[in-house]
Amino acid sequence: MPDSPQSGERAAKQRFAARIPGDAIAGAAVLAFCFAAYLVTLTFREAPAAIAQNVQPATFPRMVLAVMAVLAGVIIFQSFRTADKKRKPLKPMVWFSALVMPGFVIAFYLLGILPAMTLLCLGLPVLWGERRFAIIVPYSIVFPVAIYLLFAVVLKVHFEPSPLAFWR
């Protein structure tokens, strides 16, 4: 049975992707980053010559970007001369966990550190497949409280009251 035009196109794309080594893609991404960062350096204010002493604020970052671009070019060049390393596909849990990370920061900011820690200690083990609630529940209470006492009380780290923590 002949392939549909869509599946043929997909196969062609996969063959093309297979020809491009992963390092070449990484190197190209670095080059794109360098270009974008260079554009940002164009927005830096110029300092008066007397203060800058011929070394403007953008000079050094541009030098570093140039070095990075050269190294990225070498990596791209090398990638076509060496065998590409095969990488195992990522499991969906990585993406969920990656979302938990900024989620915790938002909870930290909005709810305060103690509720944020409790939610994480309760939710993350469950997300990762833990079902022993007899351990999860005490863990999600004892650990956050212990950490809070250590930092806030013993080490005097100041935690900002959260905007939503009306009970404080």
Next chain:
Amino acid sequence: METFLNAAAQFTDPFMLFVILAGTVGGVMVGAMPGLSSTMATALLLPFTLTMDPIPAIALLSALYCAGTFGGSITAILVNAPGAPPAAATAFDGYPLAQQGRAGLALGIATVSSTIGGIFSIIVLIVAAPMLARVAYDFGPPEYFALALFGLSMLASISGESAFKNLLGGAFGVLLATIGMDFTTGVDRFTFGFYELTEGVHFIPVMIGLFAGAEFLTQANSLDRVTVRAALEAVKLPRWADFRQTLGTVARSCGIGAFIGVLPAEGGTVAAMIGYNEAKRWSKDKSKFGKGDIRGIAGPETANNAATGAAMVPTLALGIPGSATTAVILAALLVHGLRPGPHLFNETPTLLYGIFIAMLLANLMFMGLGLLGAKLFARVTLIPTRFLWPAVFILACIGSYALNQSIMDVSIMVISGVGGFFLKRYGFSAAPIIMGLILGELVESSLKQSLIIFDHNWLRFFERPIVVVFVVLTVVSMAMPLIGGYRAQLRAKMPPSADVPGD
């Protein structure tokens, strides 16, 4: 000698011994917690020492400094989350060894190496301090620039997929160091309107993110992995044969750590990176590095502890901090009405000897704690991943926050963690980025100052002999892995018969 005996007599007081023990235990605990570095702990502890006499106060901070440097290795080995920046390199081989179920061996090597490094640095501090301080004192901006470049060039042979990726990572770290206000012109760079970034990106949140954050995601990708019997093997302590295998590395790292430590602003982190790099460079069989080679633990651990005493040399003798933590100790000296510099040696020699003895005792105490507690520390690996890593992530977040008490630092840690995970996937190591970030400010400031001194004539760098030495070392350190790689490629291309003449 009489001064030394007077100082030693103070340590017969149970209170002094308690202070050293408290500083050591606290240092090991604080050092072991990701994000809670000895720098932050000494800074937090400083206000508590104001009511104390200068000798116990400085002794407490010094003991905390020594033990904190060692303590970082515990979590670096057990959970791949270095408790303190100097332990970053320890994770390269310590963690793989722990994953193989030999955490006890890794901890034992780290403990003994740290103690040897620490005691060596104190001997250097006592005997050769004036001489070493004089060498560092002669360094100007061109020498610092050349030294920093040398440090970055060493990344070419650090653990990772390729020398160019490591160098690129180092350059990226240097670029990260340019974020914030330019210190000579006051112009904001790469701040994108966030006032929190005006003071720049501190390397602690980035380091925690690149190590702990990235590892958190790595763990999420391997939740079905079962670490059977790891705990049973983990309680085995190292044998004499293991220590004998690391003797050469320990001896080299003692020298490296003491030399790097004595240089102003350089500290245990750089010493550990170079110590690791040299351990690998001198090894005949490099294939085990990054996979659990005990020399990869002994190298950085000896070096970072050898840098502790040495970092006190410029702090005490010149009033120039040798590392971030000694900067806090310097502040403590000033708060207690003491004037660091040559006068300190003449006016308050008892205090100086008190510091030496306190550091010596702290080293001996943490050796006992490390060896006796190794089984206890190794049991951390028994904690299920589903409970351990949420806890590590929380510690990483709070550790990042506690530095400046800023949510922005937590966000930087998270961004570094996610970014670090994908960089690692494409063969970019975390260490070069951290190294670049640490050295970045030094590179830029010393380059700018040198250019002003030399009237923008780059050739005048070569008028300075020390600069020439560092430039040569830089070229050699960059060329060696490239030549090594080229030779390996040639060997791979050579037909098997060519290897065995006469066959």
